[in-house]
Amino acid sequence: MALLRVENVTKRFGGLEALKDVSFSLHDGQVKALIGPNGAGKTTLFNLISGIDRPTSGHVFFRDEDLGRLAPHMASRLGVGRTFQHSKVFDDMSVLDNVKVGRYGRSHAGVFSAFLTLPRHRREEKAISEASLRALRRVGLGDRAHESAGNLPVGDRHLLEIARSLASEPTVLLLDEPAAGLNNEETAQLAEIVRRVRDDGVTILLVEHDMGFVMDISDEVVVLDYGKKIAEGPPLMIRNDEEVIKAYLGEDL
Amino acid sequence: MSELSLSQVSTGYGRIQILHDIDLRVGDGEIVTIVGANGAGKTTLLRVISGLIGIWGGTVTFKGRSLSRSSVEARAGLGLVQIPEGRQLFGSMTVEENLELGAYCRRRDGRPFLEKRDEVFTLFPRLGERRRQQAGTLSGGEQQMLAIGRALMAEPEMLLLDEPSMGLAPLLVKEIFTTLRELNSRGLGMLLVEQDARIALKLADRGMVMERGRVVLEDKASALLDNPEVQAIYFGQHGGGGGSRTENE
Amino acid sequence: MTFDQFLQYVFSGVTTGSIYALTALGFTLIYNATNVINFAQGEFVMLGGLTAVSLHEAGAPLALAFVGAVAIVATVGVVFQLLAIRPLHSAGILAQIIVTVGASLALRTGAMLIWGREALPLPPFTGDEPIKVSEATILPQTLWVLGLTLVIVVTLQLFYRRTLTGKAVRACSVNQGAARLMGISYSKVVLLSFGMSAAISAAGGVMITPVSFMVYSSGALIGLKGFAAAIFGGLGNPAGAVFGGLALGILETLAIGALPMSGASGYKDAVAFLILLIVLFVKPQGLFGGRSVEKA
């Protein structure tokens, strides 16, 4: 069964239909790309999947849970992680503390055990630190753990967001334009990281305008245009799809 | 003439020095592009030129005058206009109001607002459709269009662009670079920071490569395009798959 | 409650309401440019009234005392901005807010030292013969306050929505850095806003003094109510501020009339604030507030 199912999702903002009856599904272990022109509704869809916004109609199922019915933070607890197009790192917290927040859903200490610093709490804090450092090393930021996150350049911020999300041990990871602002060498490194993450068993849905990156890394591509799904299939097929070329890639192929 | 030049500029944040003795010249009507890794200091350099951060040493001159005593807003008034990283739109104001504010520094001496606005709408029809929408709710790409449009409203004499292609669909990147070329052909000088080195160098007259706050390579754009070292790092093919997002050009 | 009584309550509400409205406008002006809540706003009202009293005592005709007081308080606002707020432009909003708290203490105490501890009167602009509407009465002075409030709010609304300078002010509150890149001088915008804000509040102070007198401590309650009114109307919106002020004033007085028991007036503010809370819970943007949205 599919891990994540988007079923007939429509999302309206006032008079604007940002998503129109979109359906697709994501299977375990896949890397799937979501592409489309600017304003096609990709980020909107991410917001619905990660639970911070709700569809106007239709459903997003993660396994058997309807994400539209759950509190926003529950998507993460269930295993949906994400990064943001406009980076949302916690500025003026350290890089490591950023990642530690990612462990939130996987740890338990509440106010009272924090107040009292019970031994159990101390053990848990230690585990959080270790897991967070591991996540940082996975994206190659291990040596910047104690810097202030606000000082990171754009590209590293994306990596930090990935590490942060990885710390929450997601089953599905949503990446919103992770390669934006990276040069080619850096993009190649990013592809390497994404592949490793996939090999560790995380299913990935990504939005990206860098076609090289998309074609290189994804197993399947979904194309949105003006909120409608216009194509879905393996990269090679998408690349040659007339409609996709016209709407997105450009004529002079 | 609208010539921008930096000599021996250095600066940093807090105690950490980021830029080291940068020399740079962008001639009238010239396009200079800067490529460099993440964190090389490109954005910092543009901030220094706009006056958003102070400098520790060196000089910045524009149109032959030293800018060391000019405020951010005064520099904009001189025609030195930046399209900042991350767009920095006025999120709770409408598209149209954003454009109007773009023309703020030309409120006394510029061309009529409506004329310029319609030009922007011709350039980016998407913005015309969304003219009453709050800028903060535009999609990433729409926001980028608006940021460029807003800068054009200022009738810049020198445009500082920080990664204009970021977040744009391939089709749109091409369109925007076509627009930039067109603007340049009307005599507008540009300092362009861009991750997509190939498309940037194709547009530019000259190019510079920055590494850790220093200019390590400077040459004609065409020469850099052919430079194997640059090719390897900035348009190297990764993973055997695709290449640059404009590879199809 | 008979109709005449109702009318009288509304008139009472309008009298206090318009002063809340003018104070709320003052809050709005500064908030719009800087996102700062100016806790010294009520002090501007108080200073306006007391300065006018002194000018009038010194022999200035009322009109001149009015203009003079407004000009002097506007200068106080500008000087305050230059000395205390400007150095903190880059230091964050909270620091600036605390500075306004300090200023309110200092201004209030300064006023006490200058004008003493007793309330001072000012003659009404155009006589104090009440105007009768049905059986209810309203003072000509109240009509002055109300009229001026409306003129100011319409002007301000046009200023913010129609003029480029007005939009520049809004731009500064949204994104200071970007505004400067557009060639907008943030410093000038903020200075302008403080000056205008102080001037408007001072005008309110001068106009209310013939009705309710003025004492150095008057600013506190007026400031609080003005702030509540500004929130009520959706902070940042001039029309909302005026609506909020009038609504708060009228709600307070109607509460007196509507609550059946004797001694209801003790609860009038509680009723007003309760309604304010309900509005907050039900329609958090305030009655007139724009939608504030942020993109994920």
Add this chain to the structure above:
Amino acid sequence: MAALVFLRRHLAFLAFSVVILSAPLFTGNIYYLSILAFMATRLMIALGLNLLMGQAGQISLGHAAFVGIGAYGSAIMTTRWNMDPWLAMLFSAVFAAAVAGLIGVPTLKLKGHYLAMATLGFGEIVHILLVQFKWLTNGTDGIGGIPSLAIGGIDFGDPQMFHWLVWGVVLLMLRISLNLVDSRVGRSLRALHRAEVAAMSLGVNTSFRKVQVLMVSAVFASIAGSFFVHYVQYVSPVSFTLTFSVILVTTVVIGGLGNVWGAVWGSVLMVLLPEYLKRYNQDYTLLVFGVMLIVIMIFLPGGLVSFKTLVAKTRERLGGARTASAAGPGPARGS
């Protein structure tokens, strides 16, 4: 070795504890002790407010009301219903927490400073009720004859004993604040303050956490109110106004937000400074105090805790200026 590490980590806390707890050994002067007692209650409130503002980024303009709930709760329950003071303190705190929850739930799921607005209105309503519910609160006359605290044979009506009691509680609150900041919960609060959506997408139940920290800070404030009335043995509504709430916010900001020690320095300053200024000319006290608040903010916009950075920065600026002038024209203007 381990002891040494422990000592270094907790040096500030231990030093502070020793100094404050030994104070009565040096002075039995009730005046000094009363100032310290007021400082202690102020610090309790500031610690809670510092968590709310510094960690979760929410402002309360009605904290005086939570203090009032503790103060009046204790006063009413002990004088009218003859309840045990400790029990009264507990019930008041629970009540304060419940009220905080009621205000927090609808406002804290919204983005923006709705909590500040709601607490402002709430604070005013509480003040009005304290004045108007004469049958319960005695109105503006206030309630007197509140018993002092006692445990077993120890009477905390004695100023020295009270000092140890109240500062003991303060130290406990300080300790748990420090612990909280350095924990999973503390991090999640800071995170949601900076980017709420991101925190949510990492599994942080942001509204819950915000409400929770509001409740904690209300409890701190309420306990402070209870201690206050058992010390003064009298309570009237004049203390629980917006002005006091604003002073509380000022205490926290001027000390330094986001750093628990900021609450300490803020409370010390805000209690001692006016008391000290009063010695000169009481009419000018608030004038000078207001101006000093402004001056402190201008020089230490990060609050008193940023003093160290200020010193470092000034030193560096002096050094920096030298290099700049050597390099040629002065540093360019910018922010």
Add this chain to the structure above:
Amino acid sequence: GETTTTTTAAETTTTMPAETTTTEMAGPSGDPIVIGAIVSATGPASPLGEPERAALVMLEAEINKVGILGRPIKIVIEDDQSNPTEAVTAVNKLIQQDKVVAILGSSISASTLAIKPITEAAGMPLMALAASNKITEAPIDWTWRAPPRDALAVGAALGYIQNTMKLTKIAVLHDENAYGASGAADVAARAADFGLEIVATESYKTEDTDITAQLTKIKGASPDVVVVWGTNPGPAIAAKNMKQLGMTQPFVGSHGIANKSFIDLAGDAGEGVIFPAGRLLVPESFTNPAQKAIVDQFVAAFTAATGNPPPTFAGHAFGGLTLVLEAINRAGSTEAADIQKALNETKGVITPDGVYNYSPTDHDGLTPDDLTVVMIQGGTWVLAPQ
């Protein structure tokens, strides 16, 4: 009341220094006798506290021309900012730091009630300057009061309405602060004793800018007379608002408007306003020549020092200080117990507020006769028509 003893007692006191200046050969010497005072010189109650402070400052200088027990006095004045908490700090300071022998204060009832437990516990004589009835409810081992308590003023006002005006339906409008609330509560408690019916009770906040709404409601209840209990500027606004609303009922105020400021503020609307006050306000009303002499001296000295005639509150401070110093003088000691004893034995001491006879159980000392009822006429005070 006036008895023959009063005159004698007044002659023996040394409270008014001018009387005795010539009899002393040199100025006082030795350590000063330190008296503490807590006044509300700033904050909402500053119209009360500031004249009190001015009076004390003036009196300290005057008294030190002769001294008490041959020693100079020193008055340490603390400002409680109209806030009971501040009063508590202040009282601790006075006791601990300044080692005062007695304390005057505070101007407001809330502060006084807040410090009373401390002075009672410390065995420190406290001469209250505020009016709330509660202040002189037990325990009063160490607490006395100088001004007439609310009950006296309320009695005078209500008595006048009943006996002279012969009206029955009253409406009460009061300030929500301690002064107004306490007075209103007393009116409510005792109206029936005077055969009066309260048809409406409304209140306003001290800083309210308009009171027409409250008055509209009062008007709807058609009272015969409106009783307004508060300090400036509220009652003045009320007077103007009543005029605006065309209310013709008489305005009966409290002793809280016994100052020039009310007349200035209310203007025309203040004409005909009636209120109970100490005789200080209408010095010619003093029937007791000794009291008149003392008051005349005080009025002259205060006016010379401050440029204004003394408001009632200045008189309270003068009275409080007089009572304390007279007791010290009589006791010949500054020991607390001696002062306590002397105060309890106070007989016939005269102040602008009246003639005081304290006893171990009566720490108010005044009788209703010590108050009079005045009316504003032609911009000044005259005795109200009987």
